[in-house]
Amino acid sequence: MNVPGICAVIGSGTMGPGIAALLARHGADVRLNDISREALDRAESACTAAAGALDQLGTPVTEGGSVSFELDAAAALDSAELVIEAVPEEIGLKRRVLEQIEAAVGTDVVIATNTSGIPISDMAAAMEHPQRLIGMHWSNPPHLIPMIEVIRGERTDSAVETATVAIVEALGYKAVMEKEVPGFVENRVLYAIMRECLSLLEQGVATQEDIDTCVKWGIGYKLAVIGPMRLLDMAGLDIYSSVSGYLNPDLSDEKGISPMVTKLTEQNRLGMKTGDGMYPYAEGEVAAKRTDILRGLVTVRKALSEITPV
Numbered sequence: 001m002n003v004p005g006i007c008a009v010i011g012s013g014t015m016g017p018g019i020a021a022l023l024a025r026h027g028a029d030v031r032l033n034d035i036s037r038e039a040l041d042r043a044e045s046a047c048t049a050a051a052g053a054l055d056q057l058g059t060p061v062t063e064g065g066s067v068s069f070e071l072d073a074a075a076a077l078d079s080a081e082l083v084i085e086a087v088p089e090e091i092g093l094k095r096r097v098l099e100q101i102e103a104a105v106g107t108d109v110v111i112a113t114n115t116s117g118i119p120i121s122d123m124a125a126a127m128e129h130p131q132r133l134i135g136m137h138w139s140n141p142p143h144l145i146p147m148i149e150v151i152r153g154e155r156t157d158s159a160v161e162t163a164t165v166a167i168v169e170a171l172g173y174k175a176v177m178e179k180e181v182p183g184f185v186e187n188r189v190l191y192a193i194m195r196e197c198l199s200l201l202e203q204g205v206a207t208q209e210d211i212d213t214c215v216k217w218g219i220g221y222k223l224a225v226i227g228p229m230r231l232l233d234m235a236g237l238d239i240y241s242s243v244s245g246y247l248n249p250d251l252s253d254e255k256g257i258s259p260m261v262t263k264l265t266e267q268n269r270l271g272m273k274t275g276d277g278m279y280p281y282a283e284g285e286v287a288a289k290r291t292d293i294l295r296g297l298v299t300v301r302k303a304l305s306e307i308t309p310v
């Protein structure tokens with residue numbers, strides 16, 4: 001299975017451009033759609049930056065690929081063989097967009113949603129042909145993180161899952177097939193980590209910088225090589241039993257949103273997108289941080305790929 005010749009990506013914000021750039025790298029004619037002209041204008045430079053990162057990674061170019069930027073959804077969806085939805089994480093909006101997509105493509109076209117964790121069945125409920133909706137959860141940045149969670153809804157055809165896994169693998173990525181639980185695997189683990197880190201920050205146990213240093217070098221570095229299940233065997237399940245016995249009851253069980261994040265959000269301090277969030281950013285610092293992050297991800301992926309082929 002190759003990457004489909006004509007793909008449409010609906011939603012061109014944080015995720016859409018990187019997804020489009022990777023599909024185009026593999027030879028697809030990609031139509032990137034958004035309701036915002038400004039978003040599409042930003043997307044052009046985002047796609048160029050993503051292509052540059054893929055150059056640094058040494059990802060081969062399959063001839064014939066392209067990205068076009070379409071304000072007209074019908075034009076974006078015309079003759080599409082694969083549609084990836086990447087609009088904001090709001091189920092009502094996603095259902096409306098899925099309805100629009102369904103009306104514009106053939107019943108055999110795979111429709112994938114990049115939802116971070118809304119159960120696929122919940123999104124498919126309003127669809128005329130729910131059997132072709134599948135979860136295709138990319139990780140940010142999508143052109144660099146070579147793992148995509150593939151999640152079936154209750155009514156998703158197995159052939160759609162098979163086709164989606166084949167596309168993921170044709171992109172040179174790992175497909176992780178999962179049952180649909182809210183947040184799937186990646187975000188349940190990530191949000192458990194973030195919940196505990198925010199709790200530690202709110203308690204004054206450590207600063208943002210020290211929490212990031214501890215997690216990057218004590219956990220991220222190790223888990224990139226070992227994986228948590230293997231680490232259990234390495235540490236010893238007896239050790240895990242001893243420690244979790246007293247530690248699990250003490251971990252954060254916050255069921256709501258972190259009070260600190262709520263306060264920052266109310267102040268429109270959203271992070272890099274507003275120049276202030278968990279960290280303040282001086283003039284030009286966001287662009288510099290983004291460049292450093294992309295360079296770091298490329299370097300680490302190259303090193304990791306030498307010991308853990310994607």
Ligand SMILES: NC(=O)C1=CN([C@@H]2O[C@H](COP(=O)(O)OP(=O)(O)OC[C@H]3O[C@@H](n4cnc5c(N)ncnc54)[C@H](O)[C@@H]3O)[C@@H](O)[C@H]2O)C=CC1
Pocket residue numbers: 010011012013014015016033034035036039085086087088089090093097114115116117137138139140
């Ligand atoms: N930001 C992240 O780190 C990740 C996000 N996701 C998921 O991907 C999806 C998109 O997330 P982001 O790219 O971060 O969102 P975003 O808010 O950055 O971008 C969404 C884009 O969709 C556009 N849009 C809104 N309504 C639309 C419509 N009816 N038709 C076409 N475009 C429309 C908006 O103008 C915006 O440009 C969400 O479901 C999110 O949970 C998944 C993985 C990572």
Ligand SMILES: Cc1ncc(C=O)c(C(=O)O)c1O
Pocket residue numbers: 115116138139140141187
């Ligand atoms: C904070 C956060 N939330 C969701 C996702 C993915 O769905 C990510 C990510 O991919 O990195 C994230 O950082």
